[in-house]
Ligand SMILES: *Cc1c(COP(=O)(O)O)cnc(C)c1O
């Protein structure tokens with residue numbers, strides 16, 4: 001819809017203009033720094049940064065009910081810059097002029113209700129939000145749209161040039177970073193560091209297809225992360241991991257979309273996300289806190305973070321009930337089917353600690369929980385989901401296993417409604433499904449396939465006496481008839497079809 005076709009009273013709010021005073025704020029010493037250049041850690045205390053709008057309070061001049069209308073009407077706008085996550089411009093980088101914004105079709109991902117069979121299996125109604133339906137097939141595109149729009153802004157307005165965008169990745173960060181970098185024609189090159197053998201063939205193909213320099217490193221993600229951290233401290237590169245606070249801003253749009261999808265009534269919701277490097281849960285917490293602060297939502301949903309037993313540092317941290325006794329200890333990860341979250345030393349941990357404290361102060365101790373699930377539970381849950389109409393990846397399976405455990409353990413009461421993050425598309429993690437179906441999991445995974453969840457193709461192979469089509473040798477009509485009759489009969493036998 002064109003701007004002049006919207007209701008008159010909405011028109012002044014529809015197209016945002018640059019506003020606000022954005023700064024980096026240190027999550028440790030609270031030091032503040034200007035955003036004229038890319039900064040990842042506090043120059044004083046080395047802690048990770050958050051982005052803050054010093055003029056945030058100005059947004060309260062508009063009542064929550066009006067903000068709801070603004071975001072809803074903007075969803076109908078055809079302005080290119082507002083087609084994706086920047087319809088929430090004021091909340092996620094409003095100093096940015098619209099012509100710096102890059103939109104490759106991220107956001108607006110479907111919220112799909114679970115069928116009755118799954119609702120019974122879990123114990124409460126729930127929905128999957130399919131963030132695998134983003135352009136590079138994972139949620140990472142939300143934060144990447146924001147980080148690359150900011151880079152574009154620096155290039156256009158601050159004379160930045162010859163940018164090398166670099167990241168470490170469990171697979172999806174590199175796919176997203178390489179995609180957005182390849183779109184920016186003004187002198188942005190991209191390089192990605194992957195743990196050798198620890199990303200799926202689909203994920204490896206993505207940055208290669210986008211033309212990025214792909215470098216494989218021995219070890220796991222945590223090792224790659226140390227290397228890009230070293231590079232970003234000593235060389236001129238743009239770090240695109242979620243350590244880069246601009247990634248968090250864009251990722252907040254996930255929370256905004258959930259609020260919008262539920263008509264801004266989110267108090268009864270339980271939002272379930274997997275935790276790896278903890279950028280996502282940081283953004284989800286911060287997103288809902290911002291909506292609450294502006295009166296756009298009246299109450300906060302419960303947030304559940306889920307980790308695998310094989311990569312569970314955040315779970316272990318919160319196991320200690322007394323805050324002053326909690327101590328963060330990185331863990332050495334073991335092989336996990338939730339490979340995108342197989343991280344033992346999450347970079348965003350200081351952000352999480354701060355935000356969880358804030359969130360619990362406003363919504364109660366129970367409002368944020370961290371659970372762990374087994375590899376077996378993750379696989380079984382993913383397959384259950386996908387046998388019931390979903391397109392969940394293993395991390396989405398982790399969410400499903402987590403909410404089921406929470407309901408069965410009475411951590412979550414049965415009058416709640418859950419929203420699970422299917423963080424990537426099922427196809428990216430097809431290798432784990434294949435391992436399950438063919439019973440080829442290496443013992444370290446500790447997954448034993450359940451017969452009823454396995455599946456395999458059946459090959460019909462006609463005997464010598466029946467002519468079969470082959471490469472470059474078409475059958476004559478009589479032979480073809482024999483082939484069709486034989487094969488159709490075999491298929492009918494396999495399916496137990498009745499003659500009509
Ligand atoms: C990155 C990723 C995660 C983990 O998210 P964090 O922000 O690192 O906690 C989970 N699932 C998928 C598919 C991912 O790509």
Ligand SMILES: [Zn+2]
Pocket residue numbers: 026027028029030031042043044045046047
């Ligand atoms: Zn600091």
